[in-house]
Amino acid sequence: MKKYILFDHDGVLVDTEFWYYRAGERALADIGVTLDKERYLRDMGQGLGSWAQARAAGVDEQAIGRQRAVRDDYYQEYLRTEAIEIEGVVETLAELARHVRMAIVTTSKRVDFEIIHEKRQVRQFMDFVLVREDYTLAKPHPEPYLTGLTRFGAAREEALVVEDSSRGLNSAVAAGIDCVIVHNEFVKAQDFSQASHRIETLAELKDIILKVT
CATH class of the missing domain: 1.10.150 (DNA polymerase; domain 1)
Structure with missing residues (x-):
């Protein structure tokens, strides 16, 4: 589950x-x-x-x-x-919040994260955010996602990682957590063979969660 x-x-x-x-x-x-x-x-x-x-x-x-x-x-x-919005993200997070608890585990620096989310609505759905300053070893090392599990008090099998890059996928795999890869045109040619699922848009995540919860 x-x-x-x-x-x-x-x-x-x-x-x-x-x-x-x-x-x-x-x-x-x-x-x-x-x-x-x-x-x-x-x-x-x-x-x-x-x-x-x-x-x-x-x-x-x-x-x-x-x-x-x-x-x-x-x-x-x-x-x-620049325009950095991804269509449907807020709506998808609002729907997912009815079924699961969520957090962000990012390699972004805190200052950049704060600039991005100064006027956005994403953080309201998250239990916590881990930025680059919150752990020692960055992705593809498993520490970022293991730190996230610890913050939740969650077992590996209870969690799902959502990534777009091979670096993040490798971090999740090393941490022993199932990983969904969402399409990103910029990194689409990377190796995603170890992903548990691949989706085109974040909206498809709801179907995966409902099937496994």
Whole structure:
């Protein structure tokens, strides 16, 4: 019986994956480095980011530190100005709240999460939110989702993870939790062979929950 849902955030509840990539691409372009999208997506699946390519191009750590801050500024600019809503999310969460308890487990930094949800309605449905500062090891390590289970006091078999990326899927699998992958155009080519279910939109999650609860 599934009593708890642990949601990833970026790409699942808000459409931010592309804009995070774009911010990194822009920050690296500022110092003459071209960010290869396909390699970025492969690195992302392993929990790496834009800076793996910067290091490979010979950029030193001091410069990377400066450009991280630049990337963060660009990303926050996009969060405030670009359309990042995913249609039907709030309605789906309202329906799911009748059947299960829910939480968010994200690699987003707290400051970015707060910007995103300053005027959105997602948090009202969540028992808690775990952001990057709330655990030590990031996805694909299992710690984020194991931390979520502990917060709920839930057994693995009682929970369901909802993800959009192979990095998040690998984190859920390592934690021993069934994982639903929701389609995200930006990361659609990643390996999702270990997913328990694959869905096109979050609205389909209701049918899965009703079948297993």
